[in-house]
Amino acid sequence: MGQFGIGQAVVREEDPRLLRGRGMYAGDVSLPRQSYALMVRSPHAHAEIRAIDTEAARSLPGVLAVYTGEDVAADNLGVPGMPVKWTRPDGAPMAYRPQPPLALGRVRYVGDPVALVVAETLDAARDAAEALMVDYEPLPSVTDTARTVEPDAPVIWDDAPDNVSALYQAGDAAATDAAFANAAHVVKRRFVISRVFAQYMEARSAVGEYDEREDRFTLYADVQYPHRVRQLLAEKIFQVPEQSVRVVARDVGGGFGTKGWQYPEHRLTLWAARKLGRPVKWTCERTEAVMADEHGRDNVTEAELAFDANGKVLGLRVRTLANIGAYLSAIRNLLAAYTNVGTLVGVYDIPAAHAEVRTVHSNTNLTAPYRGAGRPEATYVIERMFDAAARELGIDRTELRARNFIPPEKMPIRTPLGLCYDCGEFAANQEEALKMADYAGFEARREEAAKRGKLRGIGTANPIERSASPSPDFAEIRFTTDGTATILMGTKSQGQGHETVYKQIVGERLGLDSERMRVIDGDTDRVAFGIGTMGSRSTVIGGSALYRAADKVIERAKPIAAHMLEASVEDMEFERGIFTVAGTDRTVTLTDVAKASFLPARLPPGSEPGLFESATFAPEDDTYPNGSHVCEVEIDPETGETHIVGYWVVDDVGVVVNPTIVKGQIHGGVAQGVGQVLMEQVAYDPDSGQLLSASFMDYCMPRADDFSDIAIVSNPVPTARNPLGVKGAGEAGTVGALPATMNALLDALAPVGVTDLPMPATPHAIWQAIEKAKTA
Amino acid sequence: MSEITVTINGETVTGNVEPRLSLADFVRDHRRLTGTHLGCEHGVCGACTVLMNGEPVRSCITFAVVADGTEITTIEGFDEDEPMTQLRKAFHENHALQCGYCTPGMLVAARDIVTRLPDADEARVRLELAGNLCRCTGYVGIVNAVLQVLEERRG
C-alpha cells in the first residue's frame, strides 16, 4: 500500500481551511451591488389570502421590491414536474400539487411563502416585511398524520376530501395472507415515527445573480445537487438552455439529504435578480429554517409479523400512512415514503411480505429525504417487531433474530418486497456487536444500576439500507502541463470529506501524492455533469466513476510512456504511478508522462496532445450496507431522564476507503438517530396547526454530554456491484440508531411494565409511561 | 448610529454601527471575517463564539456597541496562538470536524477548556463542550481532540 491509498485513515484535506475559519459557505458569499431578500411566510396553518397590501411596505426607505404570488405567476415560471405516476386507492391518478414559490390564494402550512421583499439592507427588508399587510381568513387545519384520514378531518385539497395523495404497494398480498393463515403466532404493533428536521448548523442561503451581457443566471447556494438544481432551474422553471444557468456550491455546512434541489428561494433570488438588475442575497434565519425547509420522517405504521411454532418468521404485513405535507412539489416528496419500503423485511429471511403506503397531505411542510430517507423508518419497524415478538414468544431477542437471518450462502436473494440483496454477514455482525457490548454480562449491569435506583436497558438492531441506487455520476481527471491533476466530481460534499476520499482513490490507482491533486466539486461550469450527493452514493458511484477515469488515464498515458521509453505498448507495466518496461529497470513516472503529453515532439506520431479523461458510472443495482447496533441506556425513574451509557456498532459498508471518515459518518448518524428517539421533534399545536419548535430553544438536539463514546468495528464484505466494492456509509448510523435506542429504552422499562413509548421519549414521556404502567 | 472602536485580531478599527447590530454581524459584514458563523442567533448553538478580552462570548447576542473598547479575537486571529495550534492539530488528527460550520466556535470553546481547566476529565470536557452544537460528528472526535490537547499540555 502506498502513501495515499484506499483503506488508509489519512487526515482530511478539507480541515486546514475549515480549522482556520477560511471556509466559504453560501452565506459568506457577497457580490458587488447585492441586495437583500426576506421571505414573508404564512403565520397560519391553513388560510385563504383575501388581500395583500404591499403599498406601505414598498414605500419604506431602501425597499427595492415587494413581490407576491401574482408577480411570479405573471412571469410564467414553470414547476418542477412529477415524473412518477402513482394512483390513489380509488384508482384515480395521483394529483400533482406543486407548491407555488409564493402563495396564490391559499396558504397551507405555517411557513408557506407569501411574499418576497428585496431591499438595500436586511434591516430595511425586515422593516418592510413587518409593514406588509396580508389579510388572511383562517381555515381549519390538520397536522397530525393519523388525524388526516379521519372522516371529519379538515381537507387540504378540495378535490381530495380524504387527504390521500396515493397508494403504493409492494410484495404479494395473497401469499402473505396465506402465510398468516398458517401462523402459530402473530405479533401486531402500531408505531408512530415522529417528524424531525435536519437542523444543519448552516441554515440555507441563496445568492442569485443575473448577467445581462451573457443573458445568464448564476446561483450561489448550499445544495447537494448542483447539476440537478441547474437542470431544474433551466429546463423547468425558466425554460432556458442549461448553459444559461450556473450553480455554485462551495463549503456546505451540513445537508443530510434535506438541502434539496427544488427550494423556491433558488428561483426567486434569480428571478428577482433579473427583474432588479442586481444580485439578490437570501439567508435563512434559524427560526425560519423549520418553516422554510423540508422535514423528515413522520409516519404511522401498523405491522404484523407471523411466526411458526419454532420462532421462524412466515410473513410480514405493513400498512403505513406517510405524511408528505401540504404539497407534492417534486419527486423528493415521495422518496422517503416509497423507495425504501423494500427494506422492511430487514436482514431476515421472510418468505412472504406485503406493504402498502398511503401518502397523505396535511397542513405541514413538505417531507423529503433526511438522513436515511425511509431506511430508518423501515428498519425501525422490523427491529421493533422482533423485540416485541421475542417478548411475546419468550425467546431471547438476539436468538430470535439469529433464527431468521438470511445466511450469506443464500445471497444474492430477491426479497419478497422486490429488492435483491447481494452480500452481507448478518449473523456474524450481530455476534460481534453483542461481544463488543458484553451482552452476556448485561444482567449484572442491570442489577448494579438497580441498586443505584436506575433502570438500565440494552437494545439491539440489525439495520440494512438500500443505497446508491442506479443513477449515474461523473468524474474527470485533468492533467496540467506541470503534471499535476485536477479531479472534477459531479457529487457534492457537505462535510463528508469527499476531497480526501477521492484523492485516496486516485492516489491508489495512479500513485499521485496528495499535493499533486486538487478536487473540485459544486460548480456546474467547471464540472461537466453530475447528479449529486444523496442516498450514500458518492463514494459508490462518484468514486467508481473516478476509478474508471483513472483507468482511462493509464490507458491513454501508456503509449506515451512506451514512446518515451522506446518500448512497445504491450511491454508497459503500470503500478503506483510508475510505468516500467516489463522485465527491465527502465521507468517513467505518470507525472513525467503527463508533462510530456503536452509536448507534441515527445508524443508518438499521430497522437493528440494533452491528458484529460472522464468517466461516468451507473451501477446496475443497489448496494446494501448493513450492520448491527447495540445501545445501552440508564433511566432515572424519578425524573424520566435517560443517559446513553454505551453504544456499539459493527458495520459493513463494503470496502472502507478511509476508516476514520467512515467512523465519523457513523458517529454522526448515530447521534441524529438517538436524537430523534430521545428529544428531537417538529411539533405542531394540534388545534391551531401552529409550529411549536422553531427555535433551538424548542427543538432539542444532542449535546456532547448526552453521549458516551460510540465504538465501531468494521466487518466489510465487498460488493461486486461496483469496481471499488464499496456500499455507502452516509446513512448507516442513523438507520440502526432509531430502533436500537428505542429497544434499549423499552428494555430498561420492561421490569416496570412499560411496553411502548412515544417518539421522542422525553423525560416527561418516560415518567408518564412509568406512572401509567404503575396504575395499569 | 454609534461610533465604536474595537481591536479585532490585533487591529484597531473604528466603525459607525446601528445599536441593533450584533458583534457577529459586525465582524462578518463590516470586517469580512466570515469565519465567525451564525448558527442560531439566539445564543444556543455556540457557532459564533469569539474571545472578548480573552474570554469566550457569544457574538450573536452581544451587540457591537457593547464591544466598544474591547479586544476581540475571531477564529482568523489565532494563527500564532499556542493552544489553538495544538487544538487545530488535534482536531485534524481526531476527525473532530466534518462540515466545519460549528468548528470556529467549537475551537474557541475548546481553547477555553484546555487553558482554564487543565485537569478536566472526559465527563468535564463533555459538560463544558455542551454549549456548542455539532450536527455531524456525534462529538466523538471533538471530545478526543480536546482530551489529547489536555494530555499534551499536562506534559
Added chain:
Amino acid sequence: MKSAKFDYDRAGTLGDALATLGNADGEFRVLGGGQSLGPMMNLRLAQPDRLIDLSKVAGLDGIDAAGATLRIGARVTHARIEDGGVPGETGAYMKFVATGISYRSVRNRGTIGGSLAHADPAADWPSALLALGGEVVIAGQDGERKMPFDGFQIGPFATGLGYDEILVAVELPQLADGAKWGYYKVNRKPGEFADAIGAVVMGDAPRAVCGATGSAPFRVDAIEQKLAGGSTELSIAEARDMISGHDPGFDDYELQIHAVALSRAVGRAFA
C-alpha cells in the same frame, strides 16, 4: 433573527442612567450582560425602545465581604462567582450554583444583577438567593433602598423593581463555614434553563425554595419546619405533598420533578 430597532445609551455614571430612566418615554431597559435580553431581542420577544448600558458605570462590580453581610455588585459575572470570586461558605454555595448556569461563554457576560432583575422563572439566581436570604440593593431617583429576596420577585419576569430604578447590588448572609446547603436542578439539557429547581440552605434558620415554577420561586414552609426539627432527609412523596398545596399550576410531572429537585437538594445538603 435580528433585534428590532432601539436607541442605545452608554451610561457614564449611575446618576446618568437613573436620569435617563426617570425621563423614559417608552420602554427603557437596563442592559447588564445581555445574555437573557439579547436572545429575547433577537427573537423579538422583547422590543425595548432604548437600552441603557451599565458596562462603563463604576462601582457595580465589587465583592465586599468585610461587613456582617456580603455585598456583591450587580455587574459581577457568573463566571467570576464560578471561579471562586465570592469568599466563604456563601461563596462555595454560589460557586456551585454559578457553575451550572448555562455555558461558560454565557457566564462570562451574564451578571448576577441582570439575572435577578430579568427574573426569568427558570433562572438560577432568583431561586438560589431566595434560599440564601438577604436583600437586593436598589438605586432610585431618591437614593438607595433595600428589599428582601422574600417578595422581590413577584411573578414571571416581574419584580419589585420600579421602572426608574436600578438593581445595584445584593447583600447576602455570610454562612458559617461548613453550613449545609444543597442545590439541585432538573433540566432537559444541562446548561439550559431549568425545568425544576430545589434549593436548601441551612443558615440561621433553614430555608427551602422551590424554583423554576413558571412564576416566582417560593419557599416551602413545611420543608423548612421539617429541617428545623432536625430531619436530614426528605422523600419525594413528602416533598410532593408539601409543595402541592402551593398550587402554582403544576401538572403531575412538574409536581414530580420539583419534588425530586427538593428531595435531592436536601440529600445533597446532608450528604
